[in-house]
Amino acid sequence: MIEDPRGPASSRQPSHADLGPGGPRSAPLAVIECVGVTKAFGDREVLRGVSLAVPEHNAVALIGASGSGKSTLLRCIDLLEEIDDGDILLDGDVITDPSVRPDRVRKRLGMVFQGYNLFPHLSVMENILLAPLRAHGTPRVEAEARARELLARFGLEDRADTRPDRLSGGQQQRVAIIRALATNPRALLLDEVTSALDPELVGEVLMLVRDLKADGMTMILATHEMSFAAEVADEICFLHEGLIVERGAPEAIFESPERPETQRFLRRLLEAKRL
Amino acid sequence: MTDVPAPGSRAAARAAARRRRSRRSTAIAAASTVIVVGVLVALIVSAPGWPAVRETFFSWDAFKTSFPDVLSGFWLDIRLFVICEAVVLVLGLVVALARSSTAPALFPIRALATLYTDIFRGIPTILLVYLIGFGLPALELDGVPTDPVVLGGIAIILSYGGYVAEVYRAGIDSIHPSQKAAGLAVGLTPNQTMRHIVLPQAVRRVAPPLLNDFISLTKDVALVATLGPLEAFRQAQIAAASDFNYTPLIAAALLYLCVTIPLARIVEHMQRKERAR
Numbered sequence: 001m002i003e004d005p006r007g008p009a010s011s012r013q014p015s016h017a018d019l020g021p022g023g024p025r026s027a028p029l030a031v032i033e034c035v036g037v038t039k040a041f042g043d044r045e046v047l048r049g050v051s052l053a054v055p056e057h058n059a060v061a062l063i064g065a066s067g068s069g070k071s072t073l074l075r076c077i078d079l080l081e082e083i084d085d086g087d088i089l090l091d092g093d094v095i096t097d098p099s100v101r102p103d104r105v106r107k108r109l110g111m112v113f114q115g116y117n118l119f120p121h122l123s124v125m126e127n128i129l130l131a132p133l134r135a136h137g138t139p140r141v142e143a144e145a146r147a148r149e150l151l152a153r154f155g156l157e158d159r160a161d162t163r164p165d166r167l168s169g170g171q172q173q174r175v176a177i178i179r180a181l182a183t184n185p186r187a188l189l190l191d192e193v194t195s196a197l198d199p200e201l202v203g204e205v206l207m208l209v210r211d212l213k214a215d216g217m218t219m220i221l222a223t224h225e226m227s228f229a230a231e232v233a234d235e236i237c238f239l240h241e242g243l244i245v246e247r248g249a250p251e252a253i254f255e256s257p258e259r260p261e262t263q264r265f266l267r268r269l270l271e272a273k274r275l
Numbered sequence: 276m277t278d279v280p281a282p283g284s285r286a287a288a289r290a291a292a293r294r295r296r297s298r299r300s301t302a303i304a305a306a307s308t309v310i311v312v313g314v315l316v317a318l319i320v321s322a323p324g325w326p327a328v329r330e331t332f333f334s335w336d337a338f339k340t341s342f343p344d345v346l347s348g349f350w351l352d353i354r355l356f357v358i359c360e361a362v363v364l365v366l367g368l369v370v371a372l373a374r375s376s377t378a379p380a381l382f383p384i385r386a387l388a389t390l391y392t393d394i395f396r397g398i399p400t401i402l403l404v405y406l407i408g409f410g411l412p413a414l415e416l417d418g419v420p421t422d423p424v425v426l427g428g429i430a431i432i433l434s435y436g437g438y439v440a441e442v443y444r445a446g447i448d449s450i451h452p453s454q455k456a457a458g459l460a461v462g463l464t465p466n467q468t469m470r471h472i473v474l475p476q477a478v479r480r481v482a483p484p485l486l487n488d489f490i491s492l493t494k495d496v497a498l499v500a501t502l503g504p505l506e507a508f509r510q511a512q513i514a515a516a517s518d519f520n521y522t523p524l525i526a527a528a529l530l531y532l533c534v535t536i537p538l539a540r541i542v543e544h545m546q547r548k549e550r551a552r
Contacts, residue, residue, distance in 0.1 A: 135461065
C-alpha cells in the first residue's frame with residue numbers, strides 16, 4: 001500500500017507572519033513547524049507559547065535547564081502529549097487538529113527517548129521490524145533488508161538476534177535510533193539521547209547522529225551536550241521556563257549570547273565543567 | 276613485615292576452610308532433622324488414640340480396595356480443571372482488557388467487567404457452586420445445561436475468572452508507561468501497542484501468580500462434589516461411609532498432591548528466573 005506521505009491531515013499554509021523576529025522569514029516550507037504552542041500539566045505551564053520552524057535537512061538543538069520544556073515540546077510534536085493552544089505542522093499539515101489520527105502522524109516521525117525504551121521482550125531485529133511490519137505493512141523481506149543494512153552501517157550487524165538487556169547503553173541507544181529510522185521518517189526527534197549513558201559511551205551515539213545529519217536528516221534534538229549541539233545544529237534554541245528566549249546560529253548563541261538567562265545558563269555549565 | 280605467601284597457597288587454605296564450613300552445616304542440618312522428625316513421630320505414635328487413627332486413616336487394605344474408584348474419580352477432576360483453567364485464562368484476559376480500556380464508547384463494557392469481578396470474586400466459591408448448580412436448572416430454560424459437572428465447572432470458571440482478571444490487570448498496570456510511549460512513537464495504534472508491547476510483557480510478569488491461582492483452582496474443583504458428580508473426593512466419601520474407614524480420603528489427598536506439588540515447584544522455578552532477570 002502506498003500512502004500519501006502527507007497523510008490525511010488537513011492542509012493549511014502556515015502563516016509565518018506571526019512567528020515574529022527570529023522565525024524563518026520566507027522560504028522553503030518547514031518540515032516541522034510549531035506556532036504558539038502552549039501546554040500545562042495541571043496549573044504548571046510547561047510550554048508558554050513556543051514557535052519554531054525546522055526546514056528540511058536542518059537540525060535544531062533545544063538547550064536549556066531541566067524542566068525548561070525541551071522534552072515536553074518533543075513529546076508534543078510526536079503527539080504523545082496533547083497541546084493546549086497553538087498548532088504544530090508537519091509538512092504543512094496541521095497535526096494537532098483533533099480530527100487527525102495520532103498514529104498516522106507518528107508513522108511519519110521518528111522519536112528516540114532518553115531511556116532508550118527498547119522492547120525488552122523482543123530481539124534487536126524484532127524491535128526494529130515491529131513498526132515497518134505492523135504499522136506500515138512493509139513486506140518482511142524488504143523490512144528485514146533495510147534493518148540489516150542499518151545495523152551493518154552502524155556496526156551492530158552481529159547483534160540482530162540479541163535481547164536489548166544484553167547490550168551496553170550505547171548499543172541500546174543506537175538500536176533505538178535505528179528503530180526510529182527503520183520507517184524512513186520525515187524527521188527525527190531526539191530527546192536527550194546521551195543523558196542516560198556512561199561518559200565513555202556518549203561518543204558512539206553522537207557519532208551516529210552526526211552521520212544522520214550528514215545524510216541530510218531533518219531533526220530536533222534536546223541536548224545537554226553543548227559542543228555537540230554547536231557542531232551538528234543549524235540553529236540553537238534556548239528554552240527558559242517554557243519559552244524560547246533566544247535563538248540563532250551556534251556561534252552567536254555560544255559566543256555572544258544576548259539574553260541574561262542564556263548568559264547565566266552557559267556560565268553555569270562552564271563552571272560545572274571546570275570543577 | 277610478614278612473609279609474602281607463595282601464590283596460590285592462600286587460595287588453597289581458604290578453599291579448605293570453605294569445605295570444612297559446608298561439611299559442618301550439612302551435619303548440623305541432618306542432625307536437627309532427625310531430632311525434629313523423631314520427636315514428632317514419637318509424639319504421634321505415643322498418643323492414646325494412635326492405634327485407632329492408624330486403623331481408620333492409614334489402613335493399607337482400605338487403601339487398596341478404594342483406590343481404583345478414587346482414581347477414576349480423580350480422572351474427572353483432571354479433565355474438569357484442565358478445561359476450567361483454559362477457559363479461565365481467556366475469560367480473565369477478556370475481562371482485564373475490558374477493565375483497562377479507556378474509550379468512552381466502551382464504558383458499559385468497562386462497568387460490566389468491574390461489576391463482574393466485584394461480584395464473582397466476592398462470593399465464596401462453594402456458594403457459587405450451589406447457586407449455579409441448583410439455581411440455573413431450576414429456571415427450566417431451554418439450552419441451559421443440567422449436567423452437574425458442567426454447572427459446577429461454570430461456577431468455578433466464573434469465580435476464578437474474576438481473580439485471574441485482576442492478576443492480568445495488575446500485570447498490565449505494572450508495565451512502565453514509557454513502553455507504551457515507545458510503541459505509540461514507532462507508529463503503532465493504541466490497540467497494537469497493547470497487543471504487541473504491553474500484553475506480552477505483562478503476561479510474562481504475572482505467570483507465577485497465575486499459576487498460583489491454578490493451584491487453588493485444581494483443589495477447588497473438589498467443590499463440584501457438592502452437586503453429586505463422582506469425582507475423587509466424592510468417591511472417597513462414599514468409600515469411607517461404607518465401612519467408616521477414612522483411608523480413601525487420604526488416597527484422594529495424595530492424588531491432589533501429585534498435581535499440586537509439581538505445580539508449586541514450577542511456580543518457584545519461574546519466580547527464581549524472574550528475579551534473576
